[in-house]
Amino acid sequence: MIEAINTLIATRYLPPPRTRAAIDRLQAQGFARLRRTVMPRSPFYAPFADQPVARWPQMNKARLMEHFSQINTAGLTREEALHLTLQAEASRDFTPMIGDVALGLSTGTSGQRGLFASNRAERRLWAALMMGRFMPQLWRRQRVAFFLRANNPLYETVRNPLIAFGFYDLLRGIDAHIPALNHQNPTVLIAPAQVLTRLAGAQTAGHLHIAPQQVISVAEVLSPEDEIAITRAFERPVAQIYQCTEGVLALTCKAGSLHLNERYVHFGRDVVDTATGAFCPIITDLRRQTLPILNYRLDDVLVPDPTPCACGSAATRITRIEGRADDMVYWHTRNSGTAGTETGLIYVPADILRQAVATATAPIDDYRMQQIRQDTLHITLDTPAFNAACVSVQANLQRAAEALGAQLPPLTFSHGIPPPTQDQARGGDPAPKRRRVTVQR
Ligand SMILES: [Zn+2]
Structure with a gap:
């Protein structure tokens, strides 16, 4: 006591x-x-x-x-x-x-x-x-x-x-x-x-x-x-x-x-x-x-x-x-893969990815990003202006990659976030699908 x-x-x-x-x-x-x-x-x-x-x-x-x-x-x-x-x-x-x-x-x-x-x-x-x-x-x-x-x-x-x-x-x-x-x-x-x-x-x-x-x-x-x-x-x-x-x-x-x-x-x-x-x-x-x-x-x-x-x-x-x-995102460094240069990976803070969405010129209600190994970044956007949002997010990510000295991986975009499952809707466990930025290795 x-x-x-x-x-x-x-x-x-x-x-x-x-x-x-x-x-x-x-x-x-x-x-x-x-x-x-x-x-x-x-x-x-x-x-x-x-x-x-x-x-x-x-x-x-x-x-x-x-x-x-x-x-x-x-x-x-x-x-x-x-x-x-x-x-x-x-x-x-x-x-x-x-x-x-x-x-x-x-x-x-x-x-x-x-x-x-x-x-x-x-x-x-x-x-x-x-x-x-x-x-x-x-x-x-x-x-x-x-x-x-x-x-x-x-x-x-x-x-x-x-x-x-x-x-x-x-x-x-x-x-x-x-x-x-x-x-x-x-x-x-x-x-x-x-x-x-x-x-x-x-x-x-x-x-x-x-x-x-x-x-x-x-x-x-x-x-x-x-x-x-x-x-x-x-x-x-x-x-x-x-x-x-x-x-x-x-x-x-x-x-x-x-x-x-x-x-x-x-x-x-x-x-x-x-x-x-x-x-x-x-x-x-x-x-x-x-x-x-x-x-x-x-x-x-x-x-x-x-x-x-x-x-x-x-x-x-x-x-x-x-x-x-496990959810840390890595991209290839700019020079990796070129003959005579060191290949390497660079850590991309999730904050930088979030920022790319937050500062998009088109309105985005919600989003998910899934980094698939170092190869592809899959982005799902919930937005009334899908095409404009994609262009803007891509440009922001490109600038972020340059600032980091990284290569932006190929991007794929899709529209609309699937509704949460029963369990997620109850707001119980922070299920991985509810995370906005995830990594698949
Ligand atoms: Zn303090």
């Missing part, structure tokens, strides 16, 4: 760490505590407690699942945990708990199942972090609307006398919730980016009329065009919590930048593009106790921004989250 209160105070009232040295000190304390109090309780990690981090096994979702029974410090077996969470998913009317450990299941973008577990103290810490950073006024009763795929005590923890909490199950569809949402009129609206976009559409159309003071996008990547639509509809900037089952990885600061949560998580970098410094994070969660996340590589690609932030925090700024490493 004391730790949760400290977290709330630190997040809300203390200045953020202003130097790299201050962050390093906080992290050194975190590592010392992990080695002293957490690793010895994990059969998997106990032998590594006094080993340098470089010797710790590198983890990912598959390996964490494989060794779940030995890694967790609560003596849970993977089989009982899986059984209980699957049962809960199917019935949707109870929260899977073993003792005071709450369990959850994630499907993730890869479709691979991941289990997560948290005890009461960890859930309090999460709530303290959220309240510290995002509740508009702690002394006034807040109404929080939370759209999520499945109920989980992690979020229930936020329920207290000062917070009236509405949970909206994404599997029931978004439209079904609109009357209740209007009735609740939340002061804080928390939902995945794509759900916020749909709610923004309902608000603009007049079906939804709420006035949240704080709008928070969780869990998935928030694209610039969605951010604009949400900001317009609710007349509020959208704050972002970049979190996955592995933890809260980044949060928007008061100046509106996304910073890595380096107070509580250590980020190693597996650099995938030296020019931009884009990297896949290798995280060690310094606070997690029940299911330690140590030296764990994520597939998301983060693009760092080295310029200092107006908020004064020295925590790394993130320009954008590119999504999965």
Whole structure:
């Protein structure tokens, strides 16, 4: 409890760490505590407690699942945990708990199942972090609307006398919730980016009329065009919590930048593009106790921004989250293939592709781009002026390719985006087809 209160105070009232040295000190304390109090309780990690981090096994979702029974410090077996969470998913009317450990299941973008577990103290810490950073006024009763795929005590923890909490199950569809949402009129609206976009559409159309003071996008990547639509509809900037089952990885600061949560998580970098410094994070969660996340590589690609932030925090700024490493677009360099020159591939930030559509001279309502290996870029446009839009997008992409020193791959265009499938229409999982830029290898 004391730790949760400290977290709330630190997040809300203390200045953020202003130097790299201050962050390093906080992290050194975190590592010392992990080695002293957490690793010895994990059969998997106990032998590594006094080993340098470089010797710790590198983890990912598959390996964490494989060794779940030995890694967790609560003596849970993977089989009982899986059984209980699957049962809960199917019935949707109870929260899977073993003792005071709450369990959850994630499907993730890869479709691979991941289990997560948290005890009461960890859930309090999460709530303290959220309240510290995002509740508009702690002394006034807040109404929080939370759209999520499945109920989980992690979020229930936020329920207290000062917070009236509405949970909206994404599997029931978004439209079904609109009357209740209007009735609740939340002061804080928390939902995945794509759900916020749909709610923004309902608000603009007049079906939804709420006035949240704080709008928070969780869990998935928030694209610039969605951010604009949400900001317009609710007349509020959208704050972002970049979190996955592995933890809260980044949060928007008061100046509106996304910073890595380096107070509580250590980020190693597996650099995938030296020019931009884009990297896949290798995280060690310094606070997690029940299911330690140590030296764990994520597939998301983060693009760092080295310029200092107006908020004064020295925590790394993130320009954008590119999504999965699998969805990174590469084109051939200009000279590749010519005799006597080096052949090579150049990384094309998804932002550049989006920009080519956003700045087209013809109106484009929506679009998809699919890069097929390095050979073809297939573009689908939803536009009343298809021919003009194609010409304009092609010209923009050609200019972008020249600026990058890349060869624009052959383009193919088609008109009209197929309607979402039943599952996608419900706004549940961020299915790959809903992503605007995808890559087929
Ligand atoms: Zn900042």
